[in-house]
Amino acid sequence: MNITKETLELRVVAESIRLVTLQTLAHIGFGHVGGAMSIVETLAVLYGGELKCDPQNPDWDARDRLVMSKGHAGPALYATLSLRGFFPKEMLKELNQGGGRLPSHCDMNKTAGVDMTTGSLGQGISTAIGLALGMRLNKANNYAYLVLGDGECNEGQVWEGAIFAAHNKLGELITFVDWNKQQLDGYTKDIMDMGNVEEKFRAFGWHCQTVAGHEPEKIKAAIIEAKGVKDAPSVIILDTIKGYGCSFAQGVEANHHMNFTKEQMEEAIDIQVKRLEAAKTSAKEGKGE
């Protein structure tokens, strides 16, 4: 795949989201670090252009919708929405503050730009299907995007939804599975091995792709392909690393919800600032790594 200027810019967006996510978590000293880090590149591609939205008008009828079913990735979504202009960066300090607008799990009634309330795992696929059916009934030219965790796929409701979406040829639904291979209690292969998730979705009748989940250009290409599939729901399995890019989280088994020291986070932010600078330099010079 060619490294285009756009690709390089998407990498800058991703590294910006990762930095702001870390800064957001830094305010409170703990949080769902692992699953926030692994979904950053996908958010960069969606809010970097693939998902139709208007930050000045978050409730715009003609927007696409995102259901962050793995609702614990809220901090990454909040960082993304803030960078996209849905609300000021200052508001990110409200993460998990009593009375604040940024709860640990996504809440559509509290946060501008959040399209569905999530957090009870497995439920997002059904609400996303409802959104997609609503788009179909309204004859709207939109997509419902859904992000599932790989651990979340343990939930039976995911597969109820998978059957329904295929039966109803729900091309309006584009699903991502954040295949970061870890769940709260450890590695998915040890806790509840889902086997080949792509083959499972394929057996259910979905259009399936697996892509490198930390390479924005590959995610983008997969979304463009998925948009062209009108007679089946699409799933894009994101081959990711839980905690990716965060020095104290990546490679750690218990990185779902973490406490971290000020020093650990400062170090992680320092590294991330350098990654962002490097991405910006590449984008400016117009060349890849």
Added chain:
Amino acid sequence: MFTVNESFDKTPKMMREIYCETLTELAQENRNIVVLDADLVSSSGMKPFFKQFPDRAINCGVAEANMIGIAAGLSAMGKIPFAHSFGCFASRRVCDQIMISAAYAQQNVRIIGTDPGVTAAYNGGTHMPFEDMGVLRSIPHITLIELTDTVMLADIIKQLEKLYGVYYLRMARKNVVSVYREGSTFEIGRGNVLKDGRDVSIIASGIMIGEALKAADMLRSEDISAKVVDMFTWKPIDAEIIEYCAATTGALVTAENHNVIGGLGSAVAEALVQTHPVPIEMIGVKDRFGQVGTEDFLREEYNLTAAAIVAAAKRAISRKK
């Protein structure tokens, strides 16, 4: 405003027929009405609706949790979803989906749970909801209604076209005792005094209203004057009418086709102790599971009869200070 029939025969039509007719009528005018079912379209009587509005009638298969979530998502797109199943599968099986996807997310969803309590008859213990209202009653802001007859059913469904929120309607599917005259209208959250009385108040719901009215007649023959209230809204409970009943009669009996734990008896008692405590006796299922049998057999088995209400009324009166 409502008016009560002079005699209490069975409704000429089944509840499910009126449900289908009313929704069909509304859906002709309102394109946002969407119906969801979970492989019980034949039972819910909604085949005509599915035929007339195939794009707005969604059979979710045997997957109730998914159905409730889809209803919530449709609501977020401005639709007005009505989702139905047997009461047990429309409540306890989908409690978390109703709680989070619908209620906590502040969506606009109507859920119809059919075959309440002993009306599930031959389907037996697995399908006999004595707990549906109790399971849902602790969900904030949900409205719980047990539909009394076809007149109320049609009026409430029409009201729900305009209202917003999560509503659970407990509904018998077949013919029920006809309590209200055609043209009656109902205020959600307000109990209806069907019969006035001085000595005891019977606060009833669903199929127990017919029994309560019979019990009031039986009590009158013994010179006991019983007030009968149709408490069709279980949540929010009408605390004002409970206080009024307590103040004017000094003793209460609740009567429900449901477990008294978490049910109407609990809801009335909770309101009563905070306003005007008086003796209260509860007729209802006493912490038991369902089983197979005819509805008549089951009414006797669980003590859901006019005779049981009469005995309870006398106990309540005897406990007055």
